[in-house]
Amino acid sequence: MNRPKVQKYVRPKHIDDYPVGPQFTAGHLSETNAAWRTFRPIIDKDLCINCLRCYIVCPDGVIFKSENKVDVDYDYCKGCGVCAYECPVDAIKMVKEELL
Amino acid sequence: MNNTDIKRITPKNITDKEFFYGHKACAGCGGSIAVRLALKVLGERTFAVLPAGCMSAVGFIFPQMAFVNNAIISTFPGSASMASGVSVGARALGLKDYKTVVFAGDGGTADIGLQALSGAIDRNEDIIYVCYDNEAYMNTGIQKSGLTPFGTKTTTTPAGKNIHGAQSFKKNMFEIMAAHEIAYAATASIGYPQDYIDKINRAKHTKGTSFIHVYASCPTGWGIPTETTVQIAKEAVDSGLFYLAEYQNRKFKLNKNPKSFFSAKDYLLKQARFKHLTDDDINIIEQQRDEKWEYMREHWK
Numbered sequence: 001m002n003r004p005k006v007q008k009y010v011r012p013k014h015i016d017d018y019p020v021g022p023q024f025t026a027g028h029l030s031e032t033n034a035a036w037r038t039f040r041p042i043i044d045k046d047l048c049i050n051c052l053r054c055y056i057v058c059p060d061g062v063i064f065k066s067e068n069k070v071d072v073d074y075d076y077c078k079g080c081g082v083c084a085y086e087c088p089v090d091a092i093k094m095v096k097e098e099l100l
Numbered sequence: 101m102n103n104t105d106i107k108r109i110t111p112k113n114i115t116d117k118e119f120f121y122g123h124k125a126c127a128g129c130g131g132s133i134a135v136r137l138a139l140k141v142l143g144e145r146t147f148a149v150l151p152a153g154c155m156s157a158v159g160f161i162f163p164q165m166a167f168v169n170n171a172i173i174s175t176f177p178g179s180a181s182m183a184s185g186v187s188v189g190a191r192a193l194g195l196k197d198y199k200t201v202v203f204a205g206d207g208g209t210a211d212i213g214l215q216a217l218s219g220a221i222d223r224n225e226d227i228i229y230v231c232y233d234n235e236a237y238m239n240t241g242i243q244k245s246g247l248t249p250f251g252t253k254t255t256t257t258p259a260g261k262n263i264h265g266a267q268s269f270k271k272n273m274f275e276i277m278a279a280h281e282i283a284y285a286a287t288a289s290i291g292y293p294q295d296y297i298d299k300i301n302r303a304k305h306t307k308g309t310s311f312i313h314v315y316a317s318c319p320t321g322w323g324i325p326t327e328t329t330v331q332i333a334k335e336a337v338d339s340g341l342f343y344l345a346e347y348q349n350r351k352f353k354l355n356k357n358p359k360s361f362f363s364a365k366d367y368l369l370k371q372a373r374f375k376h377l378t379d380d381d382i383n384i385i386e387q388q389r390d391e392k393w394e395y396m397r398e399h400w401k
Contacts, residue, residue, distance in 0.1 A: 004122060026171070061120065080327060
């Protein structure tokens with residue numbers, strides 16, 4: 001697994017369920033960041049030249065290499081727009097999220 | 101040490117694993133690019149030590165843990181001493197093939213953590229110290245730090261009619277580190293990610309203390325659109341207000357020596373923190389830049 005996935009956080013019921021000290025499991029994520037986003041990056045795979053610039057400059061690391069060039073993990077994308085701004089061929093468009 | 105025999109890490113062969121994921125940093129955070137790329141180069145067997153600062157505030161929010169490798173929060177002034185302890189402790193336990201890295205902000209490096217860092221370099225501990233420089237104490241609400249440049253508007257150096265923001269110049273952190281005769285020191289910028297990756301990789305293969313000063317923009321504190329994070333860090337280098345250099349074997353090396361500079365005025369006035377600057381202030385900044393570059397071009401070949 002390359003990226004940690006959301007795991008349900010179970011609130012401790014007994015004192016024994018709490019961690020013994022101020023430490024916690026590495027890579028434990030209990031919620032997503034998708035609600036931060038106002039604009040959603042959409043990658044045009046026909047224009048994409050797979051230069052991986054967006055993959056390197058993404059502050060949240062949500063762009064990953066896939067079978068078809070690169071894809072976005074929309075659970076953790078905050079919609080900052082760095083990928084679209086840095087894309088040398090303008091293959092990424094920022095589209096406004098619509099309320100469902 | 102010969103650096104040419106290190107295998108170069110590029111976007112094609114860098115690990116697909118993410119070690120800093122799901123954190124709560126502001127959208128377009130430059131510091132998180134610096135931490136993410138450094139951990140991708142250093143790999144899973146890395147102990148990260150973080151003092152108080154943005155990256156510890158956004159990474160460790162119970163019950164979330166954005167670091168996938170081992171990470172620990174240190175005291176604000178003691179990050180380098182804690183990293184020293186982690187490094188020698190792991191060695192005493194017989195661990196092999198591990199790295200210890202510190203990610204501290206500019207305040208945690210140049211002001212509060214300086215003495216511990218100086219001590220760690222003196223003992224030549226096997227640690228990598230990454231200072232992500234966003235030019236103020238951003239986590240606590242944009243107060244001036246030792247690395248805040250001249251003219252910056254922060255909450256403790258407001259821009260008024262008579263005094264236009266911070267009146268002191270940026271502390272020369274890179275040369276202070278080099279003056280310790282450190283094993284490896286470098287400056288980098290997230291605007292040049294490949295150069296930054298190469299320097300982290302070089303630090304990874306250096307025995308002894310390494311220091312990397314990475315220029316990491318902050319959309320919230322600088323007053324820039326989130327999408328221009330990487331671009332503005334690139335323009336800082338292109339305009340000569342930040343330089344890319346290395347120090348190794350008691351020699352300085354300038355990595356980028358542009359023939360002409362990108363307009364410093366354009367770079368400065370794009371940002372809300374410099375919007376109040378007058379032409380006189382910009383002249384002072386440009387004059388200081390030119391003096392610095394004259395010195396560097398003459399002495400750091």
